[in-house]
Amino acid sequence: MSANTLKFILCAASACTLLACSLPNRPPIETNSWLVAPVRTGPTYQARTDIWLRMGTVSVTPPFDGKSLVYRLGDNRYEKDFYNVYATLPNEMVSNATRQWMNQANMFAMTVGQNTSFFPFYTLQASVEEFYGDYRVRPEAVVTVEFFLTVTTAGNEKPVIGNNRYTKRVALTNNTPEALVQGQQEALAQILKLYEVELNKYAAKLPKPLGQ
Numbered sequence: 144m145s146a147n148t149l150k151f152i153l154c155a156a157s158a159c160t161l162l163a164c165s166l167p168n169r170p171p172i173e174t175n176s177w178l179v180a181p182v183r184t185g186p187t188y189q190a191r192t193d194i195w196l197r198m199g200t201v202s203v204t205p206p207f208d209g210k211s212l213v214y215r216l217g218d219n220r221y222e223k224d225f226y227n228v229y230a231t232l233p234n235e236m237v238s239n240a241t242r243q244w245m246n247q248a249n250m251f252a253m254t255v256g257q258n259t260s261f262f263p264f265y266t267l268q269a270s271v272e273e274f275y276g277d278y279r280v281r282p283e284a285v286v287t288v289e290f291f292l293t294v295t296t297a298g299n300e301k302p303v304i305g306n307n308r309y310t311k312r313v314a315l316t317n318n319t320p321e322a323l324v325q326g327q328q329e330a331l332a333q334i335l336k337l338y339e340v341e342l343n344k345y346a347a348k349l350p351k352p353l354g355q
Contacts, residue, residue, distance in 0.1 A: 177212070177324040178230040181240055181332035187249035188339075191346035196251040197259055198242040199268040199293075201234040207274040208233060212320055215277045215285075227320040233274050237288065237331065241269060244335045250346045264352060265304070266293045267342075273310065276323040282315035284326025288334050292345055294352050304349065307341050309334040 207213050210232060211223035229236060238257070245254040245267070255261070273287035289308040311330035315322040 172226070174225070175227045175320060176230045177227065177320065179233075179236045179240065179324060179328045179331060181244065181328050181335065183244045183247040183332075183335070183339075187247065188343050189249075190252060191250050191343065192349060193252045194349075194352060195259075195261060195264050196245060196254045197257060197261075197264045197266045198238055198245075198254055199257050199266040201238040201241070201269045201271065203232075203234045203237070203271040203274065207271065212323060213275040214323075215275050215279060217279065221275065224320065233271060237269060237271055240331060241267070241335060245339065245342070248339045248343075250339070250343050264295060265349065266295070267291070268293070274327065276315070276326070277312070278318065282318050282322070284313045284315060284323055284330050286311050286327055286330035286334060288331070288338075290338055290342075292342065294350050305341070305345050307338055309337055 202208075206221055206223065209223065210228040211225050212227045212229070214222045214224065216222055242254050242256065245251070251265070254267075255264075268291045270289045270291075271287070272289065273285045275285055277283045277285050287308070287310040289306060291306045292304040293302045294304055295302070311333045313326040313330045313333075315326045
């Protein structure tokens, strides 16, 4: 190695050391984690059946299917907040909240997760079409959910017992992420409260599931 080459390497190393020392010691970027988990209150129903209800698939329409909170800022403009995220994916939050809510409502013997293999059963699926904060005029939490109740049957009997779609808008107290999450939780609670009434009607006249 020549003297010039060695001198160049030493100078470069010194420059890098000085640059590293001159950079500010920046803290890592922190994110806030939020959970939408409404809790049912009030009296329970009298169980309509001793058969279990299975919580099936919950799908979420993009761009609301990720962990980031989503803000609607224009008719065709949505923005994701990568610094404020849900503790789990929205489909998992809605699925868990719905399963726990219906367990507390007590219309079925039990409401279980979708991975259960017990037969026979009824299945409740959901499609979340809107899950965001609308800031175009005044801040609102927007949640839209469509539910599908089906039964596993033999033969050619129609498996869909009923489907119901709900949209709720809840005015927010301010523009903070915390207010949005609280608004979404209230909107989902209102939807589940409405749907439990319809589900109770379905439960009163359920077709026999497979094996019954």
